[in-house]
Amino acid sequence: MKRTLGTCYYPEHWPREIWADDARRMAEAGLTWVRIGEFAWSRIEPEPGRYDFDWLDEAIAVLGAAGLRVVLGTPTATPPRWMVNRHPDMLAVDAEGRPRKFGSRRHYCFSHEGYKAECAKIVTRLAERYGQNPHVAAWQTDNEYGCHDTTISYSDAARKAFQGWLRVRYAGASNDGDIHALNEAWGNVFWSMDYGSFDDIDLPNLTVTEPNPSHVLDFRRFSSDQVTAFNRLQVEIIRAHSSAPIAHNYMGRVTDFDHYKVGADLDIASWDSYPLGFLEDRVPASVEQQRAYARQGDPDFQAFHHDLYRAVGRGRWWIMEQQPGPVNWAPHNPAPLTGMVRLWSWEAFAHGAEAVCYFRWRQAPMAQEQMHAGLLRPDSAEAPGLAEVRQVADELAAAPQVSPSRAPVALIFDYDAEWAWAIQPHCAGLSYFELVFETYRALRRAGLSVDVLPPDPAALDGYKLIVAPGLVHMPDALKAALTASGAIALVGPRTAARDGSMRIPVPLPPNVPGLDVTVTHVESLRPDTPVSLERGGAVRSYREVLDTGAEVLESTTDGQAVVVSQGRLIYVAGFLDRDAMRRIIKIASARAGLETLDLPESVRCRDTGEERFWFNYGTHTEDADGRAFPPLSVTREVLR
Numbered sequence: 086m087k088r089t090l091g092t093c094y095y096p097e098h099w100p101r102e103i104w105a106d107d108a109r110r111m112a113e114a115g116l117t118w119v120r121i122g123e124f125a126w127s128r129i130e131p132e133p134g135r136y137d138f139d140w141l142d143e144a145i146a147v148l149g150a151a152g153l154r155v156v157l158g159t160p161t162a163t164p165p166r167w168m169v170n171r172h173p174d175m176l177a178v179d180a181e182g183r184p185r186k187f188g189s190r191r192h193y194c195f196s197h198e199g200y201k202a203e204c205a206k207i208v209t210r211l212a213e214r215y216g217q218n219p220h221v222a223a224w225q226t227d228n229e230y231g232c233h234d235t236t237i238s239y240s241d242a243a244r245k246a247f248q249g250w251l252r253v254r255y256a257g258a259s260n261d262g263d264i265h266a267l268n269e270a271w272g273n274v275f276w277s278m279d280y281g282s283f284d285d286i287d288l289p290n291l292t293v294t295e296p297n298p299s300h301v302l303d304f305r306r307f308s309s310d311q312v313t314a315f316n317r318l319q320v321e322i323i324r325a326h327s328s329a330p331i332a333h334n335y336m337g338r339v340t341d342f343d344h345y346k347v348g349a350d351l352d353i354a355s356w357d358s359y360p361l362g363f364l365e366d367r368v369p370a371s372v373e374q375q376r377a378y379a380r381q382g383d384p385d386f387q388a389f390h391h392d393l394y395r396a397v398g399r400g401r402w403w404i405m406e407q408q409p410g411p412v413n414w415a416p417h418n419p420a421p422l423t424g425m426v427r428l429w430s431w432e433a434f435a436h437g438a439e440a441v442c443y444f445r446w447r448q449a450p451m452a453q454e455q456m457h458a459g460l461l462r463p464d465s466a467e468a469p470g471l472a473e474v475r476q477v478a479d480e481l482a483a484a485p486q487v488s489p490s491r492a493p494v495a496l497i498f499d500y501d502a503e504w505a506w507a508i509q510p511h512c513a514g515l516s517y518f519e520l521v522f523e524t525y526r527a528l529r530r531a532g533l534s535v536d537v538l539p540p541d542p543a544a545l546d547g548y549k550l551i552v553a554p555g556l557v558h559m560p561d562a563l564k565a566a567l568t569a570s571g572a573i574a575l576v577g578p579r580t581a582a583r584d585g586s587m588r589i590p591v592p593l594p595p596n597v598p599g600l601d602v603t604v605t606h607v608e609s610l611r612p613d614t615p616v617s618l619e620r621g622g623a624v625r626s627y628r629e630v631l632d633t634g635a636e637v638l639e640s641t642t643d644g645q646a647v648v649v650s651q652g653r654l655i656y657v658a659g660f661l662d663r664d665a666m667r668r669i670i671k672i673a674s675a676r677a678g679l680e681t682l683d684l685p686e687s688v689r690c691r692d693t694g695e696e697r698f699w700f701n702y703g704t705h706t707e708d709a710d711g712r713a714f715p716p717l718s719v720t721r722e723v724l725r
Contacts, residue, residue: 086488088434088481090474091118091156091442092460093406096144097128098449103465104144107446108151114460114471115478118442119148120405122211123158123228124190127165130207138214149220156332156405156442157221159211159319161204162228163190168203175200177238180290184240189453191229194238195311196246201318208322216326224331225405226319229339229357230312236341237308239288248283250307270586271299298508299587305504309342313350320350334405335397337390338367340518343500344397345539354398357406357444360387360429362415369519380422381717384689384702385526387429391436392525392537393498400489404433406444409470410458418456424717426473428700431480431719435691435698437489443474484721490694492534493679495572496525497553499540505557505583512609512626520555520578520660527666528552531674532682532710534692542566549573550677554657557583564597568654573677575669577657578629600654601634615662617642622665629658638672639665684709697722 092111096104111119121144122129130136145155169175169187176184177194185192193200215221230236252262255270262283273279278297280286289296289304320331330352335344337356348354360382364375368383378384394402409426411418430441448459448468455463460471498521506517528535538544542562545551551572556563559581567574580595582604590596593603607629610616615623619640624647631646638655639648647658648669655673674681684690687703690710699720701707707714714720 086437086439086486088438088484088487089117089440090430090478090481091116091120091154091440093120093442093445094148094447095124095445095449096121096147097125097140099447101140101143104147105151108148108153111148111153111446112151114475115482116474117154118156118223118440119153119446120156120158120225120442121145121148123160123225124163126160126163126168126207129160129211130165133167133171136210145215145218145220153220154222155218155220156223156225157211157215158225159204159208159227159323161193161207161226161319164193164200164203168200172197172199172203174240174242176240177235178240178243179234180237180239182239182291185235189233191233191235194240194242195236195308195315196238196240196242198242201315204315205318205322208319212323212326216323216329221327221329223329223353224323224327225355226316226323226331226333226351229334229336230316230347231339231341232336234341236312236339237305239290243308243311244288246311247288247304247307248286250310251286251303252283254303270588271297271303272586272588273297301508302501302504302587305341305508306501309346309500312342313346316347317350330401332403332405335394337363337386338518340500340503344393345500348397348399351398353401353403353439354394355403355405356390356394358387358390358404358429358433359406359408359412359415360425361408361419361421362412365416369516369522378702379417380419381425381702381704382421382429384687384700385522385529387432388436388529388689388691389522389525389537391433391438392496392535395437395489396498396537396539400437402438403440403442404430404438405442407433407441409443409460409474410468411456412458413454413456420458420469422704422717423469424473426470427477428702428717428719430474430477431698431721432691432700434481434487435693435696435700437693441477443470485695487696488694490692491547492536492692493548493677494528494533494535494550494552494674495538495545495548496521496528496535497538497540497551497556499556501540502555502557505587506555506579508587511607515609515626515660517555517557523663523666524552524554524670527663527670529689530667530684530686531670532684532690533670533674533679534690545570545572549679550575550673552576552673553580555579556581558585558587559595559597560585568597568599568652571653573653573655573673575655575657575673578627578659580656595656597654597656600651600656602649602651602656602658603632604629604658605632606630616645616659618647618665620665620668622668623662624659624665625662626660628660631656631658639669682710688714692724695724697724 257263332353
C-alpha cells in the first residue's frame with residue numbers, strides 16, 4: 086500500500102491568478118491529493134437551474150496540470166439561500182421544536198423529499214460533468230454527516246417519514262403496518278400509551294417527562310437510516326457516471342448514526358482528525374490529563390477512530406482533514422507542539438491510512454473559520470505545520486511499501502448500543518462510548534494492537550481476544566459466535582440487558598450460553614462513592630449484582646463478585662476504573678496467549694504487517710520495553 090498526503094483547498098475563496106502558484110507549491114511540498122468543492126453550491130448554481138462550471142473546470146485543470154489528484158466533494162452540506170426560500174420547511178427542527186436557520190452549514194433535514202430531489206440534481210450535474218475527468222480521482226459525499234448535532238430532526242417531514250418507517254418495521258402478514266405489533270414491542274400498555282394508528286405516532290420530544298425508551302430507540306434507528314438513504318442516493322448517482330472511489334468524511338465521536346451502514350455503500354471511509362480541538366469536549370479525560378496533553382492531544386483518541394474507520398471502510402480509510410495548527414472552535418485553542426503534526430500523520434499511517442490530508446491549504450481571512458490555521462497564513466506565507474508536512478513527505482518517499490495485518494485483539498463497537506445507553510444511562514454522565522474507549526485505552530497501555538469491529542458474527546474469526554463491553558442488545562447469533570470463536574471473550578457490563586425493542590428480557594441477562602451468570606439487579610453510583618475492589622481499583626458509576634456459579638476473578642471489599650470467568654468467557658459486572666481495567670485486560674490477554682507490556686501514560690505502539698511504530702506523546706523521554714523514546718517522537722522498526 087502506498088501512503089500519500091493531501092490538503093483541502095477552496096479555489097472559490099481565492100483569485101484565479103494564484104491558483105497555479107498554489108498548485109505548484111502543493112506539489113513541491115509532496116502533496117498528492119486536493120479536496121475541493123464540498124461547500125461551493127452557491128458558486129456552482131448561483132440561481133435555481135443556472136449553473137456555472139467554468140471556474141470549477143479551470144480549477145480542476147490547474148490542479149491536475151501540477152500533477153495533483155482531485156477529490157471532488159458534493160456540496161450538499163451547504164444549500165444556498167435560494168434553496169431555503171424555495172423549500173422553507175427543509176430546515177431541521179431541534180428537540181425544543183425550533184427550526185434551524187440559514188447562515189451556517191448543515192441546515193437541512195435528512196427526511197425532506199424536496200431537498201433530497203435538489204441534491205440529486207446537483208450531484209447528477211457534477212457526476213455527468215466530471216465523472217470521466219482524468220484529474221478527478223475520488224469523490225466525497227456531503228461533509229461530516231451529524232456534525233453540529235444535525236442527524237436528528239423533529240420536523241414534520243421527519244414525523245411523516247418516521248411513521249412510514251414504522252409501518253415497514255412492524256409490518257404484519259399483509260406487509261402493511263401492524264399497530265398492535267408496535268404497541269406490544271414498545272410496551273405501550275404502560276401509562277395508556279397505546280396507538281390506534283401509525284398516523285397517531287408523534288416524535289419523542291416535548292413530552293411531559295421522558296418519552297418511552299422503546300419509542301426513542303426506534304426514532305434513533307430511523308434517524309440513522311435516513312442518513313444512510315441520503316448518502317446512498319448520492320453514491321448511486323456518482324457510480325452511474327464514474328469509477329473513481331467514493332468516500333465520506335466522518336467526525337470524531339459523532340455517534341448519532343450508524344457509520345458502518347453508511348460505509349457499506351462507500352469505497353473509502355475517512356474522518357476529520359483534530360486532536361487538540363477534541364481534547365476538552367469529546368475525550369473522556371480528567372482536567373489533569375487535558376492539561377498534560379493540551380498541545381499534543383490524547384494518546385488514544387485519534388488511534389481509536391483510526392481503528393474504527395478502518396472497520397467502517399472495510400480496510401480502506403483516509404484522514405480527510407488533519408489538524409495542522411490551532412483550530413477556532415474548541416473551548417480553548419492552543420497551538421500544537423513542534424513535532425505533533427508529524428506524529429499525528431505517522432500514527433494514522435501506522436493504523437493503515439492510505440492518505441492524510443491537511444485542513445486547510447491557506448487560512449481563511451473571512452467568516453467562521455478565519456481563526457483556523459492552515460498550511461499557509463492568509464498572506465500566503467508558510468505556517469509552522471507546512472515544514473512538518475514536508476518532512477513527512479520526504480520520509481514517506483524513503484519508506485517501504487506496507488500492508489495492513491489483522492490485530493490479535495478485536496474490540497466491538499456498536500452504534501445501537503450507544504443509543505440505548507444514551508436513552509437509558511441509569512447514571513448521570515454514564516456513556517457507552519466512554520466504556521468502550523476506556524477499554525481501548527487499557528488495551529493500548531498493554532501494548533496491544535486492536536481491530537475495532539461491528540457487532541457482526543461473521544467478523545469474529547481469527548482473533549485471540551474479543552472484547553465486547555456494554556452491548557445492551559446482543560442477538561443470539563452474536564452470543565453463539567462469541568462462544569464458538571475459540572477466542573477469549575471479555576463481555577459486560579449490560580450485556581444483553583435489553584432485547585431488540587428495549588425491554589428487559591426473560592431469562593434475565595446476560596443469558597450467554599456456557600456462562601452461569603444472572604444479573605439480579607443493578608445500581609448506579611455517585612462519583613464520590615466508588616466501590617473498592619479487593620485487589621485494588623474500584624467499580625465506579627455502575628455495577629451489577631450477580632447470581633453466579635462461575636469462577637470469581639475480582640470481587641469488591643464487601644464480597645460481591647465483579648469479574649467472573651467460565652470456560653473462555655469473562656464477564657465484567659461494572660464500570661471499572663483505569664487501574665482495575667488494566668488488570669483485567671492483562672488477565673484476559675494472558676489467557677489468550679498474548680504478551681503484554683506495561684507502557685507509560687504517554688507511550689503507545691502499533692504493528693503493521695512489516696513495521697512496529699512507537700509514539701511518545703509526552704514532553705519527556707520515556708522508557709518502555711527496554712528502550713528510551715524521546716519526547717514527541719515517532720520510532721519505526723522493521724518486524725522480522
